[in-house]
Amino acid sequence: MSQIDFIGKRGRFGALSIILVIASLVLIFTKGVNKSVDFAGGSQITVQFPSAEINTADVRASVSHVDNKAQIVRNQVSTGSSFTVKIKEPEVEEGKEAEASRARRRQLEHAFAELSGEGGTLAAILKKTDVDSMTQALVLENPYGLNDTDEVIQSTYRSTAEKVVAAAATQDSAEAIAQAADAERADQLYSGLELIYPAINRTTADLLNALLIKTNPLQRPLGDSYKDIADQVIKHRATQSDFVTDLSGVLSAVQVKDGEDKAALDSFFNNRFRLGNYNITSNETFSPSIASELLAHAWEAVLLAMAGILIYITIRFTLGYALASILALAHDVTIALGAFSLVGLELSNPVVAAFLTIVGYSLNDTIVVFDRIRDNLHSERKPDVAETLNRSINETLSRTLVTSLTTLLVVIVIYVGANVTLSDFAFPLLIGIIVGTYSSIFVASPCLLVWHNRFKSIVT
Amino acid sequence: MRFRWTVIALAVLVSLFVLFKPADDEDSWKTPNITLGLDLRGGIFMQLEVDTVDALHQFIEEQAGSIKTSLQGDEFTVAGSDFDIEKEQVTLTGVTSSTKPEVLSELNDRYGNDWIVKQEGSDFTFKVRDRKRSQVMDDAVSQAVYKIQNRIGELGVTEPVITRALNSNRIILELAGADDVERVQKIVKEPGKLEWRLVHPNSPIGAPSEAELLRPYGGTVPAGTKVFPTTAPNGSPSYLLLQEVKLTSRHILDVHPSRDDRGLPAVGVTLNREGGKIFENTTKDNVGQFLAIVLDKKVLSYPRIESMLSDRFIIRGQFTQQEVVDMVIKIKSGSLPAEVRILEERVIGPTLGRDARNQGAISAAIGLVLVIFFMMFWYSRAGVYSVLALVLNLILILGILAGLGAVLTLPGIAGFILTIGMAVDANVLVFERIREELKKGQIPKQAVAIGFKTAFITIMDANITTFIAAFCLLLMGEGPIKGFAVMLMIGIVCSIFTAVFCSHTFFLSYLARKQPDTLGIWPIGRQNV
Numbered sequence: 001m002s003q004i005d006f007i008g009k010r011g012r013f014g015a016l017s018i019i020l021v022i023a024s025l026v027l028i029f030t031k032g033v034n035k036s037v038d039f040a041g042g043s044q045i046t047v048q049f050p051s052a053e054i055n056t057a058d059v060r061a062s063v064s065h066v067d068n069k070a071q072i073v074r075n076q077v078s079t080g081s082s083f084t085v086k087i088k089e090p091e092v093e094e095g096k097e098a099e100a101s102r103a104r105r106r107q108l109e110h111a112f113a114e115l116s117g118e119g120g121t122l123a124a125i126l127k128k129t130d131v132d133s134m135t136q137a138l139v140l141e142n143p144y145g146l147n148d149t150d151e152v153i154q155s156t157y158r159s160t161a162e163k164v165v166a167a168a169a170t171q172d173s174a175e176a177i178a179q180a181a182d183a184e185r186a187d188q189l190y191s192g193l194e195l196i197y198p199a200i201n202r203t204t205a206d207l208l209n210a211l212l213i214k215t216n217p218l219q220r221p222l223g224d225s226y227k228d229i230a231d232q233v234i235k236h237r238a239t240q241s242d243f244v245t246d247l248s249g250v251l252s253a254v255q256v257k258d259g260e261d262k263a264a265l266d267s268f269f270n271n272r273f274r275l276g277n278y279n280i281t282s283n284e285t286f287s288p289s290i291a292s293e294l295l296a297h298a299w300e301a302v303l304l305a306m307a308g309i310l311i312y313i314t315i316r317f318t319l320g321y322a323l324a325s326i327l328a329l330a331h332d333v334t335i336a337l338g339a340f341s342l343v344g345l346e347l348s349n350p351v352v353a354a355f356l357t358i359v360g361y362s363l364n365d366t367i368v369v370f371d372r373i374r375d376n377l378h379s380e381r382k383p384d385v386a387e388t389l390n391r392s393i394n395e396t397l398s399r400t401l402v403t404s405l406t407t408l409l410v411v412i413v414i415y416v417g418a419n420v421t422l423s424d425f426a427f428p429l430l431i432g433i434i435v436g437t438y439s440s441i442f443v444a445s446p447c448l449l450v451w452h453n454r455f456k457s458i459v460t
Numbered sequence: 461m462r463f464r465w466t467v468i469a470l471a472v473l474v475s476l477f478v479l480f481k482p483a484d485d486e487d488s489w490k491t492p493n494i495t496l497g498l499d500l501r502g503g504i505f506m507q508l509e510v511d512t513v514d515a516l517h518q519f520i521e522e523q524a525g526s527i528k529t530s531l532q533g534d535e536f537t538v539a540g541s542d543f544d545i546e547k548e549q550v551t552l553t554g555v556t557s558s559t560k561p562e563v564l565s566e567l568n569d570r571y572g573n574d575w576i577v578k579q580e581g582s583d584f585t586f587k588v589r590d591r592k593r594s595q596v597m598d599d600a601v602s603q604a605v606y607k608i609q610n611r612i613g614e615l616g617v618t619e620p621v622i623t624r625a626l627n628s629n630r631i632i633l634e635l636a637g638a639d640d641v642e643r644v645q646k647i648v649k650e651p652g653k654l655e656w657r658l659v660h661p662n663s664p665i666g667a668p669s670e671a672e673l674l675r676p677y678g679g680t681v682p683a684g685t686k687v688f689p690t691t692a693p694n695g696s697p698s699y700l701l702l703q704e705v706k707l708t709s710r711h712i713l714d715v716h717p718s719r720d721d722r723g724l725p726a727v728g729v730t731l732n733r734e735g736g737k738i739f740e741n742t743t744k745d746n747v748g749q750f751l752a753i754v755l756d757k758k759v760l761s762y763p764r765i766e767s768m769l770s771d772r773f774i775i776r777g778q779f780t781q782q783e784v785v786d787m788v789i790k791i792k793s794g795s796l797p798a799e800v801r802i803l804e805e806r807v808i809g810p811t812l813g814r815d816a817r818n819q820g821a822i823s824a825a826i827g828l829v830l831v832i833f834f835m836m837f838w839y840s841r842a843g844v845y846s847v848l849a850l851v852l853n854l855i856l857i858l859g860i861l862a863g864l865g866a867v868l869t870l871p872g873i874a875g876f877i878l879t880i881g882m883a884v885d886a887n888v889l890v891f892e893r894i895r896e897e898l899k900k901g902q903i904p905k906q907a908v909a910i911g912f913k914t915a916f917i918t919i920m921d922a923n924i925t926t927f928i929a930a931f932c933l934l935l936m937g938e939g940p941i942k943g944f945a946v947m948l949m950i951g952i953v954c955s956i957f958t959a960v961f962c963s964h965t966f967f968l969s970y971l972a973r974k975q976p977d978t979l980g981i982w983p984i985g986r987q988n989v
Contacts, residue, residue, distance in 0.1 A: 204640070286804050356929045357926075409831060413823050422823075422873075
């Protein structure tokens with residue numbers, strides 16, 4: 001097999017590497033690397049609508065009053081439409097993050113409700129509810145968090161229920177009803193009402209079960225599970241692409257046990273549930289303190305790994321090999337980070353994991369070459385180092401390429417797979433493996449040669 | 461040779477057994493015992509921080525009043541009391557006693573365990589001792605954990621996981637299947653609901669079932685009463701209590717571990733003035749009756765009223781010191797909670813989890829097929845051995861994952877797919893080495909021996925560096941990322957075993973059986989060098 005003169009051409013490839021590293025550093029320091037919410041702090045909410053008609057501009061318009069810096073990304077979905085709203089580094093008073101994120105989420109939900117046309121459904125259901133059943137529901141839910149005797153709690157919520165029913169007759173939005181019924185505690189009352197009359201498409205089986213046990217429409221023995229009913233409802237919902245458009249369709253699919261009155265169940269569902277027009281598929285919130293802590297941990301992990309590897313290679317080989325491989329490693333990570341910045345992706349926890357994998361994996365090929373170099377140097381009495389390096393690279397070339405290829409194959413599969421989290425994760429791996437393979441051929445060994453020529457002989 | 465095959469067979473059988481062994485509560489061998497992370501099954505993850513400094517401040521503030529009152533009730537005169545939150549100390553001014561001349565030593569006797577007492581004339585400063593300080597802060601976290609545990613049932617979540625990080629004020633909450641953040645936030649932020657109610661006189665305390673409890677009343681709940689369940693694991697499942705709530709959390713000033721007149725552990729309670737009056741009236745008329753302490757609708761304890769009591773009293777029973785401490789934490793979780801902050805909150809809808817799971821499975825399958833085709837094409841017979849080793853590898857990984865009870869997350873699936881690509885690397889190194897030896901003219905048997913022997917060192921070196929990186933990730937990473945690190949580490953260990961030991965066995969077995977002159981290790985279509 002003919003030899004390729006890698007070492008002889010090291011000047012050219014060295015120049016290429018230096019240009020790439022400098023370009024990456026320039027990109028990283030000028031354009032910067034976007035931080036995801038887990039490192040920046042803030043919220044990231046993904047919402048899904050059954051209608052494909054809604055577009056990014058609509059979502060932007062309706063969430064602009066919640067936060068006008070919010071980034072909106074449209075996700076690829078097979079049915080309907082899905083958007084991710086990112087609110088990073090919101091201006092929040094220290095120590096009030098939880099309240100702020102709660103308020104933010106609620107405001108966003110309202111925006112989604114308005115956008116999807118769900119807005120009036122809570123008001124509509126309040127309009128047809130009577131004082132007795134609302135009192136009972138309020139007592140069970142206890143939205144005000146009252147801690148008093150049963151009589152006081154009963155009478156408080158009865159008067160609240162009366163006011164809500166009265167307000168519902170004149171007002172057309174649930175917020176206005178809550179405001180009119182109890183201006184002082186409107187917020188608590190409103191969220192309480194939302195919990196009492198949940199949207200069927202945003203209810204989990206567990207929650208549904210808990211709500212059914214509390215209300216006990218089928219008069220089951222005290223505390224008996226309603227898991228059978230809840231599971232049937234959720235199962236039926238899944239057949240309707242996660243949105244329920246027709247409540248009676250769901251109810252007709254539900255089987256009750258022998259001797260139970262299904263009519264009671266029907267009226268419970270009709271009086272207590274709304275049809276939802278949007279779904280929150282994920283919601284992540286990070287307080288600024290935890291975000292900076294996570295970022296610091298990520299840096300520590302990368303540096304710790306590099307230090308650990310440096311020590312390991314120094315023990316197994318010598319310092320010259322270790323420094324050469326760390327230099328190649330820094331080269332790989334810098335270029336992958338540069339590419340990341342160029343494409344404008346976000347640095348998040350999974351991405352840091354990918355970078356750490358690059359740290360570990362890009363060394364594999366380098367070590368294969370180094371092992372061969374060491375062997376070859378040992379087997380000759382007076383080796384010509386440059387020639388031995390080149391021969392070693394050539395001898396191991398096919399395995400360097402094949403090992404990278406097999407890993408590259410699966411990384412491409414992860415990258416192409418539609419999941420957003422995973423393709424963000426696979427991208428730096430993709431770059432890292434390609435650059436890592438390049439560097440183990442063109443960077444690591446020349447660095448070793450420079451060390452040998454300038455500092456300390458690697459021939460023992 | 462027989463030994464090698466036995467090891468392989470054992471490894472596979474053990475893995476399959478661990479993977480599919482039916483858990484206690486289910487009897488099917490079909491479902492693999494892999495715990496899915498919240499990002500794959502949907503649910504709520506929260507990281508909470510208890511404001512322990514706030515709890516300490518509350519403690520100092522309430523002690524300023526409580527030490528003063530306690531001394532005043534005990535032949536001391538105290539002119540005033542004050543506290544300094546920054547310095548973590550309480551100051552009492554003008555403390556004198558007509559009966560006890562040695563005020564300082566008297567105070568040290570009473571409070572020296574928890575406080576460093578210093579005298580300046582008739583003023584005394586109490587600085588909280590480090591031991592007490594960390595105990596107060598620690599208790600605040602325990603209270604928050606207890607409160608959440610006690611109320612989490614309201615959500616109907618089947619397997620809530622509440623973990624307290626060791627020696628930290630952080631609490632991790634993992635609620636698979638939950639979707640309602642609003643409700644979880646409410647549980648986390650709101651104090652528990654504490655009520656003191658009288659037990660229905662003459663009701664059968666200790667009845668083994670609810671039916672037994674209600675038997676004297678013809679099976680129905682008598683008017684003016686309510687049935688409450690208990691938190692105690694054994695004993696009576698429920699009690700019949702009077703509807704009227706006597707005391708609530710707003711009447712309680714302090715709850716602390718104390719001792720009764722015989723020196724046995726007891727729970728000390730201090731009420732405010734209003735609470736004291738109510739309690740006086742209640743206990744006066746009900747000596748000999750039982751009073752139930754109810755937290756979040758569950759009965760914690762039902763002490764008997766021994767005499768008329770007012771604002772300061774103890775609850776005694778056959779308590780151990782630990783039981784007293786636990787009870788104090790439970791009562792405090794409903795009356796004097798510390799502020800809880802939500803640091804991190806992740807809600808993954810069930811549909812997202814399901815989609816991620818399916819996509820992960822599809823990606824893994826495609827990746828596997830691509831690698832299998834490539835290896836069989838590039839290394840023909842040897843490629844088949846590496847594919848067999850790869851399949852064994854995946855079985856072992858899943859078995860170890862199940863055995864460790866590690867959680868499979870979305871990044872973990874990525875790690876699994878990555879492992880598929882990386883696992884054959886070791887085989888590639890060996891095969892390339894064998895090819896080299898064959899080119900040098902070695903006979904197959906010799907080439908295989910040299911190939912496996914020399915490539916082993918390289919394989920170890922290359923994999924250990926990846927292992928170091930994964931280990932750092934495990935140390936520093938959090939949540940789903942840890943799943944990735946674990947997967948990578950398991951994958952590395954398994955792939956060394958399968959790619960070196962198992963595929964070597966396949967080769968040896970083939971060589972012994974066929975004694976071939978050539979070895980099928982070249983790309984398909986190219987039979988030799």
